[in-house]
Amino acid sequence: MICSDCLINEGLKIEAERIGIRNNNQCTNCNSFSGKKLNKEIIQKIVDRFFRQGSIDNDYHLPIYQLSFVEYEEMIPFTEETRADLKLLKANSGINIAYHSPRLTDLGYTDISAEIEIIEHEAKEKLNVLIDRLFSKFKDKTLNTNTKLFRIRVNPNSPRTNAEFDTPPKEYIREGRLNNKETPIFYCSEDLNTCVHEVKSTVYDNLYLATFKTKQPLKILSLIDYNKELDLHEMENYISYISYLFRTDLDYNMCQKLAIRAKERGYDGIEYYSFFSKVIGDRKSNIALFGYPMKDGILSLKSVNRLRIEKIDYKLNFGPVQ
Structure with a gap:
């Protein structure tokens, strides 16, 4: 199980701290005791909130990205820190990110x-x-x-x-x-x-x-x-x-x-x-x-x-x- 201290991007870290599990167990990934622990269900919520909801366009009010179980994230030009965090989150949840294709209507x-x-x-x-x-x-x-x-x-x-x-x-x-x-x-x-x-x-x-x-x-x-x-x-x-x-x-x-x-x-x-x-x-x-x-x-x-x-x-x- 990973924790919020494993994450590099500040926004992702704050989202993880909001809903992660508080306990004193040592993280098996980064060895931190203070980070909020993230199980598979929590990770999926974080990924949805950060990548899908966080990409909602102000004009059309539609997300740019959606959750996926297919390998697409290599096509998306995320920053280096975001890409590293996504790789870690994906490894511990199986969830991935793809471009969202809205309907014409x-x-x-x-x-x-x-x-x-x-x-x-x-x-x-x-x-x-x-x-x-x-x-x-x-x-x-x-x-x-x-x-x-x-x-x-x-x-x-x-x-x-x-x-x-x-x-x-x-x-x-x-x-x-x-x-x-x-x-x-x-x-x-x-x-x-x-x-x-x-x-x-x-x-x-x-x-x-x-x-x-x-x-x-x-x-x-x-x-x-x-x-x-x-x-x-x-x-x-x-x-x-x-x-x-x-x-x-x-x-x-x-x-x-x-x-x-x-x-x-x-x-x-x-x-x-x-x-x-x-x-x-x-x-x-x-x-x-x-x-x-x-x-x-x-x-x-x-x-x-x-x-x-x-x-x-x-x-x-x-x-x-x-």
Whole structure:
């Protein structure tokens, strides 16, 4: 049985110390008494966490490597220390590493994404037909009267001024995921923590939280509530295409076109998963309302509070250098 002290790579060593067995027995490999002991089951968990989970790509949220029982690791350009550790781990568990080959749908490629790519810059009417087909796969959501919504402003000029918490005036609008100057968007959420994550603030920023309530029912296109029963085959799994659009910063242009079409079809806004759902531990959503909901009398401002980040706690996952 090997131990955590046998490992060279610091990340692997820390992962091993987290879940290894604590005892005073001498390691039969490195003669250490203090290292956490690693049996076959624990080694497999360490390899999975470090090489598979630790290689998850930030854009697609897919692992680069997978566990294997076939000789593949010689093809992978690991660092010398990582390769030495993997050789030791493999010898004591039989587990190996190979490249992970994701399905095309995992990368956002579906029949509709291919069609959109072909005609995206052609006539608006053609694109709208495809967007309508995409929308038909998702369900509508109603925000009932008195639904509570949160919105955070970072370093506002005048937090006592209610207008500071409405959609910015057109001359101050910066292009975002769904908005541009022609399509102003009021970003908010039903979840407070999601708002904090989305504004990407630092501990030096002054945060102000505005709490709103809806003054009337609002019709929302929910891009998180998917009609799975409408799928005919894997390439019609349009949720993968939507997930691709909203989890990366690669295609704001297409997201903005979705927003324009949703507004044209009479929706008051769009619901979509927060990018930070992957680290929050639960699937949380953002809501994007069209126009100026405060000025237009759709929302009422109930209160404004200064918000201070008191504590941040990280759960870290080590992985190999790519």
